[in-house]
Amino acid sequence: MSRIRKVGVASALLGLAVVAVASTALPSRVPAIGNAVNSAKASVGSLFGASSSEAAVATAAGGRVLAPVAPPQASDTPERYIVVFQEPALAGYKGEISGLAAPARRVDARGKSRLDVKSASARNYVNYLQGRQSDLVGAMALRVGRPIDVEYRMQHALNGVMVELTTTEAARIEQLPDVQLVEAYREYALDTDTGPRLIGSEAVWNGTWSGATGQYQGEGIVYGILDSGINFGAPSFTAVDPVDGYQHVNPLGAGNYLGTCRTGEVDAGRCNDKLIGGYNFVCGAPGNVCGQPNIREEPGFGDTNGHGSHVASTVAGNRRDALFRGNTRRISGVAPRGNIVAYDICYTNTATGQGLCPNNSAVAAVNQAIADGIVDVLNYSVGGGAQPWTEAVSLAFLNATDAGIFVASSAGNSGPGPNTMGHLEPWVSSTAASQHGRGSFALALDVTGPGNVPEPLRPVLVEEGTGGVAFNATIPGTTPLRVSARIDTGDDGCAAFPANSFQGAIAVVRRGTCSFAIKADAARAAGAIAVVIANNAAGAIIPSVPGATIPVFGMPQADANALRDFVAANPTATAGVQYPPLVLPNVADALGAFSSRGPAGTFDLVKPDVTAPGVSILAVIAGTTITGFENAVDLYNGTSMASPHQAGAAGLIRQARPTWSVPEIKSALAMTAKTEVFKEDQVTVGTPFDKGSGRIQVDRAINAGLVMHETKANYLAADPALGGNVSALNQPSMANRNCYSSCTFVRTFRNPHGSASSWRISFSGVSATATPSTLKVPAGGSASVRITVNTRGMAPNGTFSFGEMRLQSTGPILGVQRAPLTLPIAIAIQAPVVKLPDAISLALAAGRSGTAVGSVGNTGGSPLIYSIDNTGNGAVSLVDNSSLGVASGFRNTSYTDPATAGAQAQYSADDFVVERPLQLTSLSAPGFVVSGTALTTAATSLTWSIYPDANGVPAGNPTSGVGAAIWSYTAAPTAAGVSVAGTALSLNLPAAGQSLTLQPGRYWLVASTRGTFANRFAQYGSTAGNGSFASITVAANGTGAWASNTAFPGLAMTVKGLVPCGAPWIGAVTPASGTVLSGATQANRVALNAAGLGAGRQLGYLCVASNDPVTPKAATPVVLTVN
Secondary structure, eight states: OOOOOOOOSSSOOOOEEEEEOSOTTOGGGOOSSOOEEEOOOSOTTSSSOOOOOTTBOOOOSSOOOOOOOOOOOTTOOOEEEEEEESSOOGGGOOSOSTTOOOOOEEEOTTOOEEEOTTSHHHHHHHHHHHHHHHHHHHHHHHHHTSOOOEEEEESSSOSEEEEEEOHHHHHHHTTSTTEEEEEEOEEEEEOOTTHHHHTTHHHHHHTOSTTOOOOOSOTTOEEEEEESOBOTTSGGGSSBOTTTOOBOOOTTOTTOOEETTSTTSTTTTSOOSSEEEEEETTTSTTTOOTTSTTEEOOSSSBOSSSHHHHHHHHHHOOOEEEEETTEEEEEOOSSTTOEEEEEEOOEEETTTTEEEEEHHHHHHHHHHHHHHTOOOEEEEOBOOOSSGGGOHHHHHHHHHHHTTOEEEEEOOSOTTSSSOOOOOOTTSEEEEEEOOSEEEEEEEEEEEESSSOOGGGSSEEEEEOBSSOOOOSOEEEEEEEEEOTTTTSTTTTSSOOOTTTTTTSEEEEEOBSBOHHHHHHHHHHTTOSEEEEEOSSSSOOOOBOTTOSSOEEEEOHHHHHHHHHHHHHOTTOEEEEOSSOEEEEOOTTBBOTTSOOOOOTTSSOOOSOEEEEOSSEEEEOOOSSSSSOTTOEEEEOSHHHHHHHHHHHHHHHHHHOTTSOHHHHHHHHHHTSBOOOBOTTSSSBOOHHHHTTOBOOHHHHTTOSOBOOOOHHHHHHTOGGGTOOGGGSOOSSEEESOOSSEEEEEEEEEOOSSSOEEEEEEEESSEEEEESSEEEEOTTOEEEEEEEEEOTTOOSSSOOEEEEEEEEESSOBTTBOOOOEEEEEEEOOOOOOEEOOSOEEEEEOTTOEEEEEEEEEEOSSSOEEEEEOOSSEEEEEEEEEOOTTOOEEEEOEEESOHHHHTSSEEEEEEEEEESSOEEEEEEEEEEEETTOOOHHHHEEEEEEEEEEBSSSSBSOOTTTOGGGOSEEEEEOTTSTTEEOGGGEEEEETTTTTOOOEEOSEEEEEEEEEEEOSTTOEEEEEESOSSSOEEEEEEOTTSOOOOEEEOSSSEEOEEEEEEEEOOOTTEEEEESSEEEEOTTOEEEEEEEEEOTTOOSEEEEEEEEEEESOSSOSEEEEEEEEEEO
16 A cells, blocks of 8 residues: 655655555455456546456556456455446536436526536436446346445446455456446555745735735635545634634535534534535445554544645645744645535554555545535545546546536655656646745754854754653753764663763764663763764664653764764863754745656656645644644645645635636646746756646736636547547647657637737747737637647657747736746657567478568657668567556565565566577566556565476466576666666666576566555556466465466566577568658568478578667567478
């Protein structure tokens, strides 16, 4: 499982993750055979969603294949699945069925439109879906030959049910023509004093923004928080604002509440006119996990994790004065007068501290939010979303968007590396995290004398220890500073110090050998009034000192060494520690290093969408019980903290501009964002793949001169698995990863104001033109512009170039000069990729000659220039099993938490045959991490192993049969020669310093990760192969046997090596050279001569030299059968 990573001042990230699992609490669900996983790869528009369970099948972006149903295994135990049916949910229904009208929409007095879930037309369609679901569940039962109990039904966000199925049953049900998607249980990990001011909220609250028409603080806007619950007793969620006395208004009417706040329910009495409702989808259906081992979660929406409270108070918490580490700070949500509904979808794993959010809980919550008919904005600071068109939660968000609900999400905390983004849904606005000018609250040891103290020691930042007495009073600067005489030994402080050696002083002691608490107590016994523990390695430390009765601090090694040297030269040195801590500044709009980055995989899409404050955010937290922590606040870092800033801002815009659609609000926030956002070095301006459009500025967005709309139908049609074009979506950005020579975009803008406007268009960073160059948009009308980007002169190497389109109003609109609008542009040209046939074959009679037909293809993005070169060596793809169209993956992970996994490891392997000596050069195993976490974070190491064949299975495995491997290599995901691009485990052997020549024979490849059960890796199946592969589960005692797996003909993998080019019997090739355009193939005629050859099979290789930068010389087998 992924996790809510929660950190205070000293360290960094906070995020909720979701992971696909058999469940931490249910290790018995780990199958012995199969190891398949659901990655949500199946196409939404296909007749069947590729399914699979943690024990059976996986799905990912792009089409699907109906695999043969594997025979039931003894371990084919039931697991939870979401089954989505083809007919649209209520939120997406447009009246396609005769006699069933589209659901009505309700428009309030200010023009705000939303789905009217209580209208007769809505009720009629829900009733229709309920009846259809009963019929379809009956069909499912017939398909699997047993009754099926439905755990949960949905009609609003998704039309589907939640049921328990075996792997085999899931594979059968996915083939029913009325089934769109079958998704196995998974869990996603959980991914403001200064923040609201930075993004312009205060100007919106006070009505001081340019062209202000009112003051907006979130009145009448309802925020749904999909998270770990809420600390309902905190002042941030009271009915009366503690600062300005504002009395919140309950839009349901005083005393009316939603969900578990209703009379007689578990949360009765916990709601008020601000916090107007809540649900628990973890203890209650469909989660039902409370009471299981290692799970901390209580009935109701009370928070025992802290993440949900922090998020909710950042979105819409009241103004209040909070005491934090001796400093009083006024904190507020972005929309302090907004109402809140808590949708509790996450629990805490007490064994790991991780916050985990099941997919079935999340989907049920989105369904409920639509059914409640009152929510305006959803915040989802949780992982997932890497496969937008085939993940149940992502599809639920699409229907929420269509119903008029804005969805803000976190971008992920796996940065700063590329391709680490979560939430790639074009309809969801994903948020990167940046600093906001106020950094941490830091303690500092200030060396005061004697004489002129070197600058590095005035002061030195230290970290307060945990578990001991709290530091809550200044230590005067006249306090003696004494360094242990054994500071440079390995066991400093592990034995008693001489009596009174630290009397009345701050003691400095080195880390090592014994516990921090022992060192602190030894210093106290020698008279110290405080202790500084010097690190014995680079970096800072936070000492754990349970029971310590004097303040204890940790100091980085370099600073401690400088302090040691100063005191050695100045035995009368003095120092002090100030309380309360210093409030340190930082560079506003510099990205947090953890913030995930684009590009958006293979999608032509700019992600993240925008940036918002997410570093050192001060907000409400919670304790391990739902009461007793009402005044608790803390600093959190993470994109989980950035997303609620955007969610709050979106609600302010919805309040001020009630007629704008959700995509229009999304576009307004993006196009008016501050574009100067820095990378984590705080100097280099970030690219759109770092920051999206830039840091949101709600006081500009609320007054945007133009906005952009998009429809659900177009979002669905853009699915690449159906041949859709993501770049054609009307997004407030432009991306094309294969823009050879030129590429074109069309963007349509609406003028939401009552006066016509004219906009001059210009470009920077890229060579581009716009038609028209001045866009004239009538009042209330729309106009389109055609943008052509010229890439002549750009290197065809896949590297992105960035720029932006800027629209500048030619004059005031209704007397107000509107902010310029910018749309980021990301363009690349892919290198040529040579594609040769799997083999060229011909049969000839002895002594005869003939001609075989071959070809040279180009699957890259720019022209391939080639020539035949049968000298030296060439690279051959011995195996090239594609994952194209496959929705299933099979586990390949050695577990760091075998107790949770119920096994030491689970592996899958596929075989290949070497006919002539082969110098192995590269291996690749495409797949996915079940939790959606980037491989650089999910895996501690990667291993590639090659085993000889042992009667049709590998001769060993990487856990209990390591010695049987003829070669094995383990490295970090970031090591030389290793690539995890595209979530494939790829190894370039020469670059990794590996050399391996395989002699003729049959071999098996195992490509695996080392990591947690939650972050297990699944290797895709393939429609290529020899009919089967092998799987094994290594039990806790090391036992386990490989078994044949026929779920797919093989596993997706590539095995490449070097072979000698040419053969005496291979003659001229016509044409011998040429140019092949992207996506094209050129036929070649190959002369073969059997003269002098005996009867039998001859094998040689035809080699092609080209400008393919990865494979400059490729080889393909030529097989001549002499009769």
